[in-house]
Amino acid sequence: MSAPHYDIIIIGTGMGGATLAYALRDSGARILLLERGDFLPQEAQNWQVDAVFGQNRYKPAERWIDAADGSSFTPGVHYFVGGNTKVYGAALPRFRRQDFEALEHEGGTAPAWPITYEDLEPYYNLAEELFFVHGTAGSDPGEPPRSRPYPYPEVPHEPYMAELIDKLRAQGLHPYSLPMAVDLRAGGRCIRCGTCDGFPCQAHAKGDADICCLRPALECDDIQLWTHTEARRVLSDSSGKRATTVEVKRRGERLGVSADKIIVACGAVNSAILLLRSRCGRYPDGLGNSSGLLGRNYMMHNNTALTAVAPLKTNPTVFQKTTAVNDYYFGDDDFAWPMGNIQALGKLQAGMLSAAKPYLPKAFLSAMAKRSVDWWVMSEDLPDPENRVMVGDDGAVRVHWRPNNRVAHQQLIRRAKDMMRAAGYPFVFTETLGIETNSHQCGTARFGDDPAESVLDPLCKSHDIDNLYVVDSSFFPSSTAMNPALTICAQALRVADHLQGKPPLQSELSA
Numbered sequence: 001m002s003a004p005h006y007d008i009i010i011i012g013t014g015m016g017g018a019t020l021a022y023a024l025r026d027s028g029a030r031i032l033l034l035e036r037g038d039f040l041p042q043e044a045q046n047w048q049v050d051a052v053f054g055q056n057r058y059k060p061a062e063r064w065i066d067a068a069d070g071s072s073f074t075p076g077v078h079y080f081v082g083g084n085t086k087v088y089g090a091a092l093p094r095f096r097r098q099d100f101e102a103l104e105h106e107g108g109t110a111p112a113w114p115i116t117y118e119d120l121e122p123y124y125n126l127a128e129e130l131f132f133v134h135g136t137a138g139s140d141p142g143e144p145p146r147s148r149p150y151p152y153p154e155v156p157h158e159p160y161m162a163e164l165i166d167k168l169r170a171q172g173l174h175p176y177s178l179p180m181a182v183d184l185r186a187g188g189r190c191i192r193c194g195t196c197d198g199f200p201c202q203a204h205a206k207g208d209a210d211i212c213c214l215r216p217a218l219e220c221d222d223i224q225l226w227t228h229t230e231a232r233r234v235l236s237d238s239s240g241k242r243a244t245t246v247e248v249k250r251r252g253e254r255l256g257v258s259a260d261k262i263i264v265a266c267g268a269v270n271s272a273i274l275l276l277r278s279r280c281g282r283y284p285d286g287l288g289n290s291s292g293l294l295g296r297n298y299m300m301h302n303n304t305a306l307t308a309v310a311p312l313k314t315n316p317t318v319f320q321k322t323t324a325v326n327d328y329y330f331g332d333d334d335f336a337w338p339m340g341n342i343q344a345l346g347k348l349q350a351g352m353l354s355a356a357k358p359y360l361p362k363a364f365l366s367a368m369a370k371r372s373v374d375w376w377v378m379s380e381d382l383p384d385p386e387n388r389v390m391v392g393d394d395g396a397v398r399v400h401w402r403p404n405n406r407v408a409h410q411q412l413i414r415r416a417k418d419m420m421r422a423a424g425y426p427f428v429f430t431e432t433l434g435i436e437t438n439s440h441q442c443g444t445a446r447f448g449d450d451p452a453e454s455v456l457d458p459l460c461k462s463h464d465i466d467n468l469y470v471v472d473s474s475f476f477p478s479s480t481a482m483n484p485a486l487t488i489c490a491q492a493l494r495v496a497d498h499l500q501g502k503p504p505l506q507s508e509l510s511a
Contacts, residue, residue: 006032008499009246009259011231011274014083015488016472017265018209021217022130023496031223032257034248036230037079039210040086046202047195053352058087058200064269065392066435067400073436075397077267081227082210084267084439085485089197089321089346090181090206092133092486094124096329097144099480106337107405108382110478114448114458117144122505123490128179131207131489132188135179142329143176147508155180158317161344164373165323167423178324178343179486181207192319197346226250233278234262236465240282243468261467261499265492268298268474269389269397272444275470276391288462293455295390297383298401299443299479302340302409303433304377306416307348307368308425314370320347328415329481339412340379340481342419348374373425377416379409380481383443401435440484442473459498460491471495 007029010017021033040058045051052058060079063072080086097117103110125148127133135150137143154177157165168175182190182205189205196206204211217223229250236243245256264271272295278287286294324343331337350366382405390398409432417428448454451463460475462468471492473484497504 003255003257006030006257006259008032008261008263009034009257010263010265011246012083012265012267012271012472013081013209013214013225014265014267014472015085015209015485016492017263018082018213018217019127019130019489019492020263020265020471020496021223022213023493024499025217025220025223027500029222032259033214033223033225034229034231034246035079035081035225035227037081038227040078040080040082040200042202042204044202046200047193049195049349049352052087052195052199062397064397064399067390067398068402075269076437076439077269080210081214081225082208085206085208086200086210087198088208088439088485089483090208091178091321091343091483092128092131092181092207093179093482094144095480095482095487096142098142098330099478099482103338103478105380105382105405106335106408110380110382110480113477114454118507118509119504120487120490120494121145121147121507121509123493124486126493127486127489131181131212131486132183132185133179133181133207133486134184136177139174139176140324140326141174142326145509150179152185155182155184155319155322157322158319160315160317161320161322164423168325168419171419171422173325173327173419175323175325178322180321181212183207194318194347194349196319197321198352231266231274234264234274234287234468235278236280236282236287240280240464241466243287243465261469263469263471265470265472267472268441268444268476269399269438271470271472271474272389273391273397275445276389283464288455288464288468290464291452291455293385293446293453295444296385296388297443297446297477298387298389298399298441299381299383299476300401300438301381301440301479301481302379302403302405303437303440304409304413305345305431305433306375306377306413306420307372307429308375308420308423309368309372309427309429310425311371311427313424315347315373317347320344320374325419328412332415335408335411337408338380338481339408339415340377342412342416343376343378345374345376348372373420375416375420377409377413377430378481379412380405381479383446383478389444399435440473440479442476442479442484445470445474446477447475448477460495469495
């Protein structure tokens with residue numbers, strides 16, 4: 001089959017790809033978006049615990065291979081228009097200013113980025129407006145400087161959480177309002193339900209890449225979307241300097257579609273896999289991989305779920321994910337190294353526990369869920385070239401990931417436990433997550449100034465291929481200890497200005 005030629009092909013419609021399409025909607029370029037899935041259905045099951053967590057209704061059936069032991073696991077990815085943002089917790093924090101600099105950790109060094117916080121700061125402003133981020137500046141210790149306030153006021157704390165926050169402040173901590181992309185604007189769609197974090201939003205009230213970017217972009221006649229279309233390879237010309245064609249499998253048929261520029265935005269694992277699978281005579285180790293770093297330095301955070309239980313007090317909170325603690329982000333008096341972020345999770349429900357702990361009595365789990373406060377404890381995962389994604393001989397995705405920086409993570413877990421016990425929760429349970437918890441995956445095509453030490457340049461263009469870009473979290477040189485989505489969005493907006501020949505925005509901070 002033949003297909004028309006486009007100015008730009010964008011592969012993937014998650015935070016990077018959808019934002020880029022939105023930012024280019026008035027450019028006059030003919031753009032084709034490729035998405036291997038479809039629009040996530042707006043249905044009753046969106047808010048059903050058993051459907052989402054018990055039946056894994058919205059996860060793909062595919063299995064990835066743990067290269068360390070050959071076992072398989074179901075990855076934390078979602079193949080829908082909007083990608084993982086359809087089910088993410090909608091927390092959209094900025095990275096700290098120091099996160100863009102070389103930062104020493106107990107477990108090693110997080111390398112400097114080829115751009116500064118000031119380079120992204122004006123694009124952070126635009127990203128927060130685009131995703132209607134609610135927050136309050138000034139309450140987060142270590143918060144980076146801002147040239148503008150948050151577009152919308154913070155999400156109010158429910159009474160139980162407000163009381164807990166007072167108890168944390170009494171300990172000398174500085175809990176702050178977590179920046180959230182939920183539509184609580186005047187006349188907004190959010191009803192503050194208990195099924196936001198980890199669920200699709202049946203009300204389309206979550207600031208996801210589909211609702212905020214992709215659907216508005218598709219109102220432009222120059223932008224076309226193909227769903228149920230999996231990109232299999234990217235081909236280059238005889239010089240090896242230009243990508244020419246994307247080979248796709250669409251509704252059972254194979255065809256090639258060509259463009260002047262090709263943007264890969266499939267997520268850090270699948271973007272690397274696509275380019276590794278696109279190896280050719282000029283690039284036997286993967287398209288644009290003269291550095292040998294494509295697929296390497298895979299990161300996904302050190303993550304621990306913490307559940308604190310007060311047996312004599314029920315927690316009636318519905319929308320719990322409104323606060324976080326960053327007092328230990330860069331260390332404290334007893335541990336000089338960075339530790340990370342502690343943020344509230346969406347309220348735990350009994351069915352979620354049953355799915356994770358099927359061997360425990362449901363009555364016990366239900367009682368526990370009614371009396372718990374739930375947190376996500378997150379530390380930086382440092383880049384390691386041996387942590388990598390690969391294509392198996394059978395075409396399967398293979399992931400080698402050995403966690404690092406665990407001493408700092410254990411220190412943060414200990415402080416989170418002490419924090420909650422001091423607040424009146426005698427029972428604190430933790431579970432450190434493994435290779436399958438990869439929703440914050442990043443780093444497989446790091447950007448930088450030196451082609452020998454990076455895959456992409458500071459504007460996410462391949463060092464080797466003149467018209468090939470990777471605009472998702474693949475470009476991260478470090479994972480930091482914050483949610484990555486806002487930074488993906490900000491960089492996509494920056495790349496869009498470059499693609500249109502516009503000068504980069506200048507931060508008012510440097511004026």
